[in-house]
Structures are given as C-alpha cells and as structure tokens.
Amino acid sequence: MNDPNGLVYYNGTYHMYYQYNPYGTTWGNMSWGHATSTDLLHWTEQPLAIPQTFNGSGQATEDIFSGSIVVDSQNTSGFGTLQNPPMVAVYTSNFTGNHPTLAGKQAQSLAYSTDSGQTWTKYSGNPVLSRNTTDFRDPKVFWYQGAAGSYWVMSAVEANEHRVLFYKSTDLKSWTYLDDFEPANATGGQWECPDLFPLAVDGNPNNIKWVLVVNINPGSVAGGSGGQYFVGSFDGTTFTSETTDPVDVAPPGTLLAGFNGGSYSGWNVSNDPANPGGPWGTAPPGGTLAGQQTVTGSIGAGLVNGFNGGDVPTGTLESAPFTISKDYINFLAGGGNHPRQAGEQPGNTPPPGYLLFDGFDYPGTLSAAGWQLTGDFEAARNPSTVGGEYAIGKRINTFEGGPNADNNTGTITSPEFYLTNTNIGFLLGGGNRTDGQLQVELLVNGVPVRSTTGSNSGDMNWKNWDVTPYYGQIARIRIVDNATGAWGHLTLDNMVLGSEPAKPRSSETTVNLMVNGQAVRTTTGSNSEHLEWKAWDVSAYKGSEATIRIVDNNRGGWGHILADEFVASDITRPEQHDWLDWGRDYYAAVSFSNAPDGKRIMVGWMNNWDYGQSTPTSTWRGTMALPREVQLTQTAQGPRLTQKVVQEVDALKNTGAAYTASAQDIAPGTSTLPVSGDVVQVDAEFSPGTASAFGLKVLGNSTEATKVGYATSSGRVFIDRTASGNEGFHPAFASVDDVPVQLINGRLRLRLYVDRASVEVFAQDGLATLTDQVFPAAGANTLSLFSEGGTARLESLTVTPLHNAMW
Numbered sequence: 001m002n003d004p005n006g007l008v009y010y011n012g013t014y015h016m017y018y019q020y021n022p023y024g025t026t027w028g029n030m031s032w033g034h035a036t037s038t039d040l041l042h043w044t045e046q047p048l049a050i051p052q053t054f055n056g057s058g059q060a061t062e063d064i065f066s067g068s069i070v071v072d073s074q075n076t077s078g079f080g081t082l083q084n085p086p087m088v089a090v091y092t093s094n095f096t097g098n099h100p101t102l103a104g105k106q107a108q109s110l111a112y113s114t115d116s117g118q119t120w121t122k123y124s125g126n127p128v129l130s131r132n133t134t135d136f137r138d139p140k141v142f143w144y145q146g147a148a149g150s151y152w153v154m155s156a157v158e159a160n161e162h163r164v165l166f167y168k169s170t171d172l173k174s175w176t177y178l179d180d181f182e183p184a185n186a187t188g189g190q191w192e193c194p195d196l197f198p199l200a201v202d203g204n205p206n207n208i209k210w211v212l213v214v215n216i217n218p219g220s221v222a223g224g225s226g227g228q229y230f231v232g233s234f235d236g237t238t239f240t241s242e243t244t245d246p247v248d249v250a251p252p253g254t255l256l257a258g259f260n261g262g263s264y265s266g267w268n269v270s271n272d273p274a275n276p277g278g279p280w281g282t283a284p285p286g287g288t289l290a291g292q293q294t295v296t297g298s299i300g301a302g303l304v305n306g307f308n309g310g311d312v313p314t315g316t317l318e319s320a321p322f323t324i325s326k327d328y329i330n331f332l333a334g335g336g337n338h339p340r341q342a343g344e345q346p347g348n349t350p351p352p353g354y355l356l357f358d359g360f361d362y363p364g365t366l367s368a369a370g371w372q373l374t375g376d377f378e379a380a381r382n383p384s385t386v387g388g389e390y391a392i393g394k395r396i397n398t399f400e401g402g403p404n405a406d407n408n409t410g411t412i413t414s415p416e417f418y419l420t421n422t423n424i425g426f427l428l429g430g431g432n433r434t435d436g437q438l439q440v441e442l443l444v445n446g447v448p449v450r451s452t453t454g455s456n457s458g459d460m461n462w463k464n465w466d467v468t469p470y471y472g473q474i475a476r477i478r479i480v481d482n483a484t485g486a487w488g489h490l491t492l493d494n495m496v497l498g499s500e501p502a503k504p505r506s507s508e509t510t511v512n513l514m515v516n517g518q519a520v521r522t523t524t525g526s527n528s529e530h531l532e533w534k535a536w537d538v539s540a541y542k543g544s545e546a547t548i549r550i551v552d553n554n555r556g557g558w559g560h561i562l563a564d565e566f567v568a569s570d571i572t573r574p575e576q577h578d579w580l581d582w583g584r585d586y587y588a589a590v591s592f593s594n595a596p597d598g599k600r601i602m603v604g605w606m607n608n609w610d611y612g613q614s615t616p617t618s619t620w621r622g623t624m625a626l627p628r629e630v631q632l633t634q635t636a637q638g639p640r641l642t643q644k645v646v647q648e649v650d651a652l653k654n655t656g657a658a659y660t661a662s663a664q665d666i667a668p669g670t671s672t673l674p675v676s677g678d679v680v681q682v683d684a685e686f687s688p689g690t691a692s693a694f695g696l697k698v699l700g701n702s703t704e705a706t707k708v709g710y711a712t713s714s715g716r717v718f719i720d721r722t723a724s725g726n727e728g729f730h731p732a733f734a735s736v737d738d739v740p741v742q743l744i745n746g747r748l749r750l751r752l753y754v755d756r757a758s759v760e761v762f763a764q765d766g767l768a769t770l771t772d773q774v775f776p777a778a779g780a781n782t783l784s785l786f787s788e789g790g791t792a793r794l795e796s797l798t799v800t801p802l803h804n805a806m807w
Helices: 375-379 647-652
Strands: 004-010 013-020 031-037 060-071 087-095 106-113 129-133 136-146 149-158 163-169 176-181 190-200 208-217 226-234 239-241 254-257 268-271 315-318 328-335 410-413 423-430 438-444 447-452 457-466 474-481 490-498 509-515 518-524 528-537 545-552 561-569 587-591 601-605 628-635 638-645 659-661 664-666 669-676 680-687 693-700 706-711 716-720 736-740 748-755 758-763 768-773 782-788 792-801
Touching: 004 087, 004 587, 004 601, 013 060, 031 060, 087 136, 106 136, 129 136, 129 149, 136 190, 149 190, 163 190, 176 239, 190 226, 190 587, 190 628, 208 239, 208 587, 208 628, 226 587, 226 638, 328 509, 328 518, 375 410, 423 438, 438 490, 447 457, 457 490, 474 490, 509 561, 518 528, 528 561, 545 561, 638 758, 659 669, 664 782, 669 792, 680 693, 693 748, 706 748, 706 758, 716 758, 716 768, 736 768, 782 792
Parallel strands: 004 060, 060 136
Antiparallel strands: 004 013, 013 031, 060 087, 087 106, 106 129, 136 149, 149 163, 163 176, 190 208, 208 226, 226 239, 254 561, 268 315, 315 545, 328 528, 328 561, 410 474, 423 457, 423 490, 438 447, 438 474, 509 518, 509 545, 587 601, 601 628, 628 638, 659 792, 664 792, 669 782, 680 748, 680 792, 693 706, 693 782, 706 716, 716 736, 748 758, 758 768
C-alpha cells in the first residue's frame, strides 16, 4: 500500500481507501484497497474497492491512481437519490499502453457507491476531465460555499509543471477551469496529492485561513518524499498564498559564487582540446544560449551554463579553494540528469603505462605493421580516422575496415607482445553481443583468456583487463567481428599495458564538492533548463579546505549542466518553507472529507519513495502514520499548522502500567530507565542545562537504539536512526532528520509515539513533527535518557504502554 485515497467519514464510519497492489509487495497493478474504522485506530480490511480495468484480452488498460471521495448529500451527480445519496470517488485514470485511444495519458474519472462504500461502479462517461497530458493527477474534491456561489471544487496537479489546478462543477461530471497555483517554494521533484481546506486560526471562526497542502517527491526538506503547505486565502476561484518564499532570494549566509561580475574570476576553466571554446564560454552568460530552451530560475546577471556550443563540448570549471565554515552549501542547479558514478574519471585520460603498438597513429595499414587480417578486413582500410567518439587519434573501426559497413565480418589479430605488467586498458565502442560474435580478445597461447564487447554506443570508453595471472607470457590482441546488422561493428583505440587499471570516463553533468581531491558531495540536473535549489550538508567537513568542481563530460542529449548562487549557510533553502513533517516518512498526506465536529484529520503514508520498495518486511509492505488532527496556530511568523494525534488514541493507553519519573539531572552518558516497551507513548520535558545534546533513546538493546533528542547549538530536535537496527537494507535509509525548534521558557516538550517499526515525534505541542520508520532487532525495547557534552535536566517524564491497534 502507498498513498491514502478517498478518506471519508459517513454514517459513523471512517473509510480509508489507498493505493494498493493486490498481487505483490512492491508498486504495481494500482487499485484501491479499502479499510473501515469507527475510531481511526482499529481498522477492518474490506474487499478490493476499485480494481484496475482490463480489456477483453485480459490486459490492463487503466490503473486506478490517487483521488478522493465525497458524500454527494444533494445527489448532484444523479448516481443515487436524496433518500440514499451516493458516495462518489474522483480518481486519476492512468491509461496504460494497452488503452486504444488514451495510452500514456492521465485524466480524472468517477466511480460511485450506493451501499456505503462497499461496492463501486465506474461511471460510463469516464474520464470526466482530461488535459491530454501524461502527469495530470490526484484530484481532491470538496463542496464550496461562499460569496462566489456553491459548487464542487477540485484541486489536481500537473506534477512535472509544479502547478495545482482548480476546477468547479455542479454535478461532479462536467468541470470548468478556475485558476492555477503556480510553482512556489519546494519544486525539486514532482508535485502530487494536493489538498485545500479552511481552518480557523486559534479556533476563532472570524479568522479563517485556507491551507493548501502539496506533497513533493523528491525534494522534501529531509530528502526524498515529503509534504509542504501554504497558508493563504481562497475566494472560490483563486488561492492566494501568504507564505510563498521569493524564488530569487538565497538563504542567509556567505556568498561563495554568484557569477555576476562578468568573468569566471578565481575559477579554473578547463575544456576539451577538441572544443577549445568549451561548454562554458569565456564568461558567465546572462541566461539562455543559442539553440537552448529558455533557462529560468537563475539569480543575478550571470550563471554557469554548459550549453556553449551545444551539448557536445566537455570540460570542467573549478573554484579556488575555500574553508568550509557553515553546515550547508545551497546552490541552484539544472541541466542534464547524468550523475557521477563511483570509480569513473571526469576526463579521457589514458592510464599510465606502455602504449602497445605505438597506438594506431602510424602511417600505412595494419597489415604493414604486422597485424593479421581475415575476411572483409583484408581490404586493409584500418587504421581509421572516423567513427568512435572520444578516440585518441587513429583507431581500429570494423565499420570502416571493409566494404560492407556493419555487415563486415572477419578477424584482426595483433603481433605478439610480452605481458610485462598487470593491466591492459583500452578504449572500446560499438556494438554489444553476448554470443562471442563481436568482441575484442586477449589471446595467450592462442586461447582467449579475456574478452569484452561494446555497449551499442558510438562513444568509446575505457575498459580494463587484469592480466596478472599471465605475467611474462606472450600474448596477442584479436578483434572478432562475425556480427551483421545494426551495431555489427567495434571501435578500438589506445591499448596501454601498465600497473594501474583504466578508469571508465564519466558521462556526468554534475556539481561536486571536492575535499582532499575526492568528491564528497555531488548533484546532477533533472533534464530541465529550470534551476532548482539544492543543498549539501557539509557539517562533517567544517574546517576543511574544499573546492567546487562543475563537470560537463557528456556529449549526448541534455549533455550540459547549469549552476548559480553558491551560498554557505546555517540552514538549507527547503528549511525556509513550511512542511507537514520534517522526518523521512510522511508523504501523500491528505485529509478526511466530512469528518465529524468540523475537525480536519489527516493521514500520511509512512514511507519514502527513496527506499519504499525495499523496506525489510515480508508478507506486506507499506503503512500509514497515526491519524492527526491539524489546527492553525498564530506564531511570530504568522498562522502555522500544529498537529496532534487524534484523541481516540487515548483509548489505547494502559494507564495502570504507566511509569512516571521525578525531576532529575541527566549526567553525561546514557541512563537506562526502569521501564521498557516497544509500543509506548512517551511524554517528556527537558531543560538543556550545560549539555550540547540530550534526549531519549528508544527501541534499544545493548548495542543499538533510535535517538530522539535536541542539539542545543543548532536548536534542533532530531531523530537519529543511523544505529537503529537494520538500516543497511538501502543506502538512502540511515539518516539523522531534524527540525528547528525554539525552547519555550527555556524548556522542550516532546511527545513520542513509539511502535515496533516507527517513531513519531511531536515537539512543543505539535508545532513541529518528525516521523521516521526504524527496523530494530527483535526484542529491542530498552528506553533510556542521554546527555552529551554536559548535564541536562529532566523536568518530567511519563511512559505509557499502548495496547495494540490491529487491523
């Protein structure tokens, strides 16, 4: 399961529908699952609600993506009666490649139920709203009553355009466009699952604000998936945000480079000799270059734009050394999505060693140099000067080596040589065959002991053979080309016999932080000419000397990089926005329709797409966070959301077994509490004292625990799950997630809901929240206090066991 869908309360029952794969534990076969509850905690699984659509051949033509459900109490749709009003689901139809007319498109569709949500009928007139686009989805619908009239309002997203679109309808079937909410705040990934609703500030019915929730993946404040929100007004047509951050203002800090002075002053410019103008030009351009789509998002008069001369030129641009003095480096980046890969080199440098056969740059033919040629290659057309990008001078090209291009066949065998070192590195391009019909071979005693084929690419790249076992023996190189048809050729160049392996040439378009010659942080673009804010956590390197190296080593599509406005700061750019949750595992959060007593209750998927399909569970995968009531509270920054778990959770408390600790100092180190548990509520209040960090450890054993604490120097509450049990199942999982929190009267109040595989933290009565999954070892249930760097003060503590809330 993933996104919650169709959250609705009707006739005393909460209905939770959700994105669901009925046939597996990873994403796929998207349908709507269904569960019901009377208290938001004890849920009963119901039959599959809205399944995929199949054609007569059993092929899926429509996946059921996210959406919402309304109770059509006035029967505006005509699907029911006034006496038995229908429930109407408004969902995204994701039309598969098997659909006869809408393949690859997303549009909004309807289904209805007249038996309290147990069975559903898809509307015969689907889809009811289409833009003929591929990423138009996630409709959230509510009944609006205001000065502009009374009608249904839908919010949906164009995910890749970072737009929320508003429509209205009087019957749920015919929709009229109202307005857009344009890109704002966090736009680093796709916008998904919007929600728009009114809330009274501090409960005052005369002070109503509207909240627009927009979930984003990736690009959240903690990385990967998350949910942001805006506070403002809605007049029935337009949502106006009061909390949009200016897009052209960097986070506060020290400007490292803005490229606005008309030159690359202080930066070292290095270009491919074949393109001396390079990708950068002689000075930072002011924006879009010739032949380029419009560049947006940069700040000031100049930026780094690697499109000078198009996508073909390659090169690097590196700053002067500087000392890292802040926790973060923020910057704008765009351009091609070609990440840096471990073990690759940014240039095309051959490995050191002896160049076999003097390369292929000698005059005359291969046969004249002692090579043996058979088949079509007896035409003696090699070495060649054409074919094979990144060749160094002349090369062997079996496409040019005979009269029949890709249909040339035969062999090309080198003279004998001694294996007097441990590695042979070489440039290779051309076709890929796994049947032995197209490969370059190392022959020892006439027998192939090493072989490599191409990768169906005209770009030649470095390959390497470890020839240590054959040291001192006589060898030959043989090119075998018995392949015909497309990619029926190889290109070979620059064979080097040496002690060091050849490193593959990268095809990256990246921005890198270099410390001691190593790239310790790296970012690429997203195949877009729009520059997005990025941030590196560089706290581990404070005091170190570093450089920023911008690399364009790609000659293909989107083979360029954009960068601007490098700022060293104590915060990240996303931290300037408002977030539903600052942890790693709270996504696609939306609210219940028709909730009783006017409450606004939200549910989020407790997972992250960075690793959501790899979590170490067995017969199931995916869960929801505890339902939360959200309210607007006036703060110094304006009205902001506060969150608390719904009051129904109190029914789970085993108050008779609660543990209460008296006020006490927390000495440096860890103090195990005389109470344990892996399903508990913890309420604690602290004063920092002289400690640099303090808090609680939960789900612990003798070697591991999840830390929930407060760092006094940065003023941040954190969850540290880097030693929480099984955190190695995915490289993106281990994390320290934190949120800025101001002490109130010098104190910190925390409420934790600890479950066997999760921790939900509510700080200062829900002004800030952190939600993280954890996967502790079996039996890890120790609870402890900790203090670092000094003595903290525990003002109060209550640990309350919670009864299970089983489905």
